[in-house]
Amino acid sequence: MVRLSINGVDRELDMDPATPLLWALRDGLRLTGTKYSCGIAQCGACLVLVDGKPVHSCTTPISSVMNRKITTIEGLSADRSHPVQQAWIEQEVPQCGYCHSGQILAAAALLEKHPQPSDTLIDEVMREVLCRCGTYPRIRKAIKRAAELAQSDKEA
């Protein structure tokens, strides 16, 4: 049995400890918001937050994240209220939508560390997450907008 803390809930899994976190989430826990795309940590579709930092779940064995706090897209907020999710809705960012769990978590982690990121920093950090639909211009805008929303949340 492998014990994992997912979105604030302790879960037990009867899976090989070498199983990538991605497949433990998707097939073991039916949390399918985390996506498989490349399997080699090249595209970022599978990003989750481990202790607040973005991690490629496709190449992370579950044995390495026991006793760590794992956040998936399902756990970012209960009601799409996270500033990044709100900004994503406002700016109509997704097209096919497949990569956006990874995009949103990467953006959330970026803003946590840098509440007012520069254009260059946004590009540098977000280059880790690929989007074949080319939603990049809107991702840039939405991150700026999320920064504003987070700021006004704090002030409120």
Place this chain on the structure above:
Amino acid sequence: MRSCKLTRRDFIKVSTLAGGGLLMGFPFTGLTKAQSDKADTAFQPNAWISIGTDDKVTLQVASAEMGQGILTGIAMILAEELDADWSRVKAEFAPADKAYYNPMFGRQATGGSTAVRAFWNPLRKAGAAAREMLLQAAADRWQVDPSDCRTEKSKVIHDDSGNQLAYGELVRAAATLPVPETVFLKEPDEFVLLGKPLPRLDTPLKVDGSAVFGMDVQLEGLLSASVARSPTIGGKVKSFDAKPVLAMPGVKAVKQISSGVAVIAEHYWAAKQGRDALQIEWDEGLNKGLDSARITAEFAKAIDSDGVVERDAGDIETALQGAAKTLEAVYTVPFQAHACMEPMNATADVRSGSCDLYLPTQNQTRSQAAAIQLTGLPEEKVKVHTTYLGGGFGRRGDDDFVKDAVECSMAVAKPVKVIWSREDDILYDKFRPATYNRLRGGVDADGRIVAWEHRIAGASIMGQKQRGLVPGKSDWSNTEGAKNIPYAIPNLQVRFAMYNPGIPVGFWRSVGSSQNAYITECFFDELASLAGQDPLQARLELMEGHPRHAGVLKLAAEKAGFGKKLTQGHAQGIAVAESFGSFVAQVAEVSIQRGRVRVHRVTCAVDCGMIVNPDTIHAQMESAIAFGLTSTLKSEITIKDGRTVQSNFDDFPLLHIDEMPEVDVHIMQSDEAPGGIGEPGVPPIAPAVANAVFALTGKPIRSIPIRHAG
């Protein structure tokens, strides 16, 4: 409002919907009172619309949502003429049924940027017919003249009396009425939804992980499968040893299927581990030893064959002999993979007497037909449930991934989800065809282009079953974007020679135009340069009779300030293309940094006729530019020893956000019928960028991707 009689032709179309609809219990012809009283959903006037007594309007969308925004677009068209309250509209993916055939294809499929073009008229009429039945029901109840009533936000209103009835209160009565013979369609100035940047219906589901893609389908007892395929494309299984794999944890079965050997397990990781451990001996087949250099050499030989003349004006040889200056150039384009972010996958649940398919598919009809053939079940027993698609770009119109799932489910008599790894997805894609092009052009003493010959040799999507040189055989998709160039050149010939090297090819976002616009628009700049002409002026001078091409070209040039003084080391390139009923011009501003092309800004003008949702048009132009930049600057598929060389994003790199230019999109106002929007932004980007590089360096770009310049 414009009165629009449901003519015999419309009636056939509509009754085709109804015919399918009847099968599904969606009578178009009205219900008897007794039937209506019994019905749960009180009003289903046709296969597209159902309205509940609670006022909820549910619309069936026959097209696949792969990012292009069609779920919202189709719903807007229906809701507009129905006068539905948009805030209470729900859109669902329709099941596979003849009722939902795309009128441009004669099957239920999404591609060729056809959805709005094909469904615009039938769905407006369907919405209008339902609206008029509701209006009639209200007028009957109030005993007033229906022409004194109007509809708005799912209500019928009688202004004189101040009476109002919600659609939900009218549905039972409306369902008993006959379908009107004449419907009234709105004039564009009466639209309340169409033309507005309404938010997409699927956006909320795509920010919290709840949108269900094919990959995310869950069923009770669902198994996962991974299929080992021949390393050499087209090879076959000779033998394999299932035993050690069957002993691995979680592995349930190892079965040979048409495409290779499937390892079926409790979950995907176990299936993948099993598949990687599997020892298989392969018969490499016909492609053994095939490589890209040999394919190019065969194309170069084929280009001298007669091929098929696809467009012919004047006398090309005489014109070239008489020209003041001539130019000959060879342009090549490689195979390209689709690389949808969601790798191919499918789920099938084949039981005795039924087959349920859960598919991220662009082609429900083809998927259903494949399952019918494999299972021997009758059509009504094979159900297609369409999920969201994590990208499509033409790839998901194929049925190879569907067959995998059906065969696996049949082999174990359980529901099975087949997941292609990223490597499977790229190695065994149906690539955008590679082609080899030889062009000859001539300009006269006044600098006018008087001769244009374009010979194309390449792999054919439609004719690929025949291997090697296929004399005298045409394929429209190889010459689209080449035979329809808008320039009035008196001596013009376009010729295609089919040579199929044995590498499977398929439709790739904007198909032939994706490569032919690059080739023709770049060769045009070469000739303009030869004649000492400005690329924009040279185009406009030859565009008589093509006002929509000229319109977008002028708009893009104006908005980009084409020809203005730029930052040192920057240059602009311009290109225009018509595809799928829409016209797009783009101006790219580029520089070269350490040998690499950097695209700073793209200005895009689009004329796609009447506008359904302007925000979707903006999004699709941005999308097409990003998609096209990947193949212009970064990606290609090559073949070595019969195998695909590239297999993942490390060697088939996609555009990253830090390589994305600023994009300005400008939409032409137009009363023309709607054109396509998912693809037409792709063709102009490669030539706009390549022409900018040519302007900067003086060296023409005759093959893409442009990995090194300067």
